[in-house]
Amino acid sequence: MDHLIIKPKTHEEHTQIEDEALVEQAKAGDQEAFSELVRRHRSKVYGYARSYTQEAFLAEDIVQDALIRAFLHLGTLVDSRRFLPWLHRIVRNQAYTRLSKGPQKRETVFSSMGKQTHEQEPADWEDLDSILHRLGRSWSHSAQNTNPEEVMVRRELFETIRSLLYCLNPRERRIVESHFFDHLAPHEIAHMFQMSQANVYQVLSRSRKKLIQEKTRVVVDQYMKTRKVAGSMKQAVLNKPEAFTMPTWVTCAAALYGMVESTERKMSLPMILGLSGHAFRLTIVPGNIHIAGPTMFHFQRVLQQGLKNMGFESRAVTSYHLSCEPSMNANQVAPSLLSPEAREKRQLSVLLPEALELVHRSIDKGHPVLAWDLFMPEFGLIYGYDDEKRVFYAGDNCRNDSTIPYENLGRGIVEELFVLAIDRAFPIDQRTMLANALQSALVHYRGEEPQDQSCVNGLATYAAWQEAYEKGTVEPNGNAYTTVVNGDARRYASLFWSEIVDTWTDSVFDEVRPLMKEAAGLYGAIADGFDTLSKLFPFPAGGEPNDAEKGKQAIALLQAIERNERAAVSVLEQIQAGLTANQAST
Structure with missing residues (x-):
């Protein structure tokens, strides 16, 4: 007797079937049934995700995570009539999980190369390793219980994840599949492919980087498709x-x-530099005075605080x-x-x-x-x-x-x-802006802000800078750049104080106005000192900073600049105290 061949239902046939029947067919292994459920409800699911986050890319991520979970756990749905509420609950849980972790969630490195077991903790649906291991367990579990031709492989989800593997070359793909899908340990893979265990680790690490790249491209493509569907392109x-x-x-x-x-x-450039604190920043890389020094600060903290100072x-x-x-x-x-x-x-x-x-x-x-x-x-x-x-x-x-x-x-x-x-x-008055800017500047000058271990901040910079000249370890281009940047910042610091003196007419500044004029003069003198140093070591060539005689000239100039800067810091502290006293009296 010939075997009976059952022809899978077409997409058109599936569209005529109710959700309940589709769920039952998907549970039984109909690979198109789940795809039809996804096509039928994806827009609603996306709407659920957007109700929890206003970020389109994050909503798309939540949808993908939720659909993968639904695909892998469909067998746990007891009442097939409740598919949509069940899926909604998964979306909600995924949204809460993602949002609770905050925006800075990172992919982690391979934490374990050993065999994976069914007793492991649940998959982290943001982590590539966890997803692959979970999918691998699902794949092997399905293969043990059904005919391979009947394994429920949903094109839009499961195959999307597995298709990431095709960014790897054949050798890399076989090794990754052996580890994640066949659950072989590195020493077993090494024996199978006649390579060292160290090479297995290298291949897995390299492959993971490629997979993360491909995953990112997929998410970007999905985000752009979402914009297109929404008419936002x-x-x-x-x-x-x-x-x-x-x-x-x-x-x-x-x-x-x-x-x-x-x-x-709108504000002038001197006002931007002053209120943001950048007119007063001073950062170098000790030893060679690397060109990266002026930009080696905590971008997010410093720039966001600078904007907050301005409201x-x-x-x-x-x-x-x-x-x-x-x-x-x-x-x-x-x-x-x-x-x-x-x-x-x-x-x-x-x-x-x-x-x-x-x-x-x-x-x-x-x-x-x-x-x-x-x-x-x-x-x-x-x-x-x-x-x-x-x-x-x-x-x-x-x-x-x-x-x-x-x-x-x-x-x-x-x-x-x-x-x-x-x-x-947000609403902010001039006194508050200035008080915040002074606080930012003084915290930096004192070296009290979190800083990169590779650099020196604030007033401590001068001693480290002079030491580099003494040792003759200065990199000419980086030193010239650092010099001209700091001189430019101090020139704008002088203009900042002058602008406040001339244009901020509120009486709350009357008592400290003479101090502001003094600060403008001091920062002008500091800028002049840096200008002289820049002529000695012009950017970009940088001159000869490691020449013994020129090094002595540079140290003398830096000592004079430092004296003026320390005097300026003292004035800033007096202005801060004056503003505080004025506020207390009012």
């Missing part, structure tokens, strides 16, 4: 920021100026780590390493979907977005986007202005992603 370009013409070496201040100029609370709440997406080592000097690398082609070869940031969401939202509100390392390791602005071409319109005050592919964000020479956007303005 468009081109939006703001007016080119005036900040691109700002004459300052402190590029983060120029970018902050560009953010603020898009609001109704703005902000949001950031960042992969920047406070304890990172100085990056390579972009002025001393082959130009090819700064090219778009070089960026495309670097790791795709796992935070890209989150960054895209922030940029889209901010541009749509009329505000450009501050970003790090768009063209070189400096700060710039994203002021537009084109979804069809998937490019940003971006520039800075270093004469860069062009489009940047979405995927190249965070793939600069430093390979760190940082974007910052204004969220909202």
Whole structure:
């Protein structure tokens, strides 16, 4: 007797069936039944996710996680009539889990290469390792209990995850499948493939990086598809920021100026530098005075506090780590390493979907977005986007202005992603702005803020800088850059105090106005001292800082600058005390 061949139902046939029947068919192994359930209810599920988070990319992630869980746990659904409420509950639980972990959740490294067991803790649906192990257990469990041809493989979910493996070469894929799906330990894989156990670890580690990259691309594609379905795909370009013409070496201040100029609370460049605290910052890398020194600060904390001093709440997406080592000097690398082609070869940031969401939202509100390392390791602005071409319109005050592919964000020479956007303005008076700015400056000067272990902050900088000249270990280009940046900042500090004296007419400042004039003079003298040092070691060549005689001249100049800076700090403390006393009396 011939075997009876049962022809699977087509998509058209499935659409005529009620959910209850589809659930039962999916439980029985009909691979199209679950796909039809997904197609039928995906928009509702996405709506559920958006009710818990306003971020489209995060909602899409929650939907994917929830559908994977539903696929793997469909057998636990007792009442097939309750499929949609059951799925809604999974979405809710996934949303609470994701939101409770906060925005800075990171993928973790392979924590264990041993065999996995069914008694392990539940999968972490944000972690690639956990997902693969969980899917691997489900795959092998299904294979033991059903004919392989009847294994319920849902095209839109399970195969999407497994298709990530095809970013690997055949050898890598076989090793990864052996570990995750066949549950073989590294020593067993090493024996099977006649390789060392160390090589197995290397292949698994390398493969995992590739899988994370592919997973990120999938999430970005899903996010863009969501925008398209929602009718949000468009081109939006703001007016080119005036900040691109700002004459300052402190590029983060120029970018902050560009953010603020898009609001109704416009301020001068000296005011931006002063209130944000950047007019008073002083950071170096001891030993060689590396070029990264002036930008080695905690981007999110310092920049967000600077905006708060001016009356703005902000949001950031960042992969920047406070304890990172100085990056390579972009002025001393082959130009090819700064090219778009070089960026495309670097790791795709796992935070890209989150960054895209922030940029889209901010541009749509009329505000450009501050970003790090768009063209070189400096700060710039994203002021537009084109979804069809998937490019940003971006520039800075270093004469860069062009489009940047979405995927190249965070793939600069430093390979760190940082974007910052204004969220909202809040009421703030001049005395509060100044009090906050003074606090930021004094905390920095005293070395009381969290700092990178590789650098020295505030007044302690001068001793470390002089020591580098004494030892003859100074890197000319980095030293020249550090000098000109700090001189420029102090010039704007002088202009900041002068502007307050001339334009802030409220009587609360009357008692400290003479101190402000004194501060303006001191910072002008400090700027003059740095100008003299810059002439001795001009940027970019840098002169000969390790020449013994020139080193003595530099130390003498730094000692004079330090005396003026310490005197200026004393004046700032007096201004702070005066404002506090005035506030107490009123």
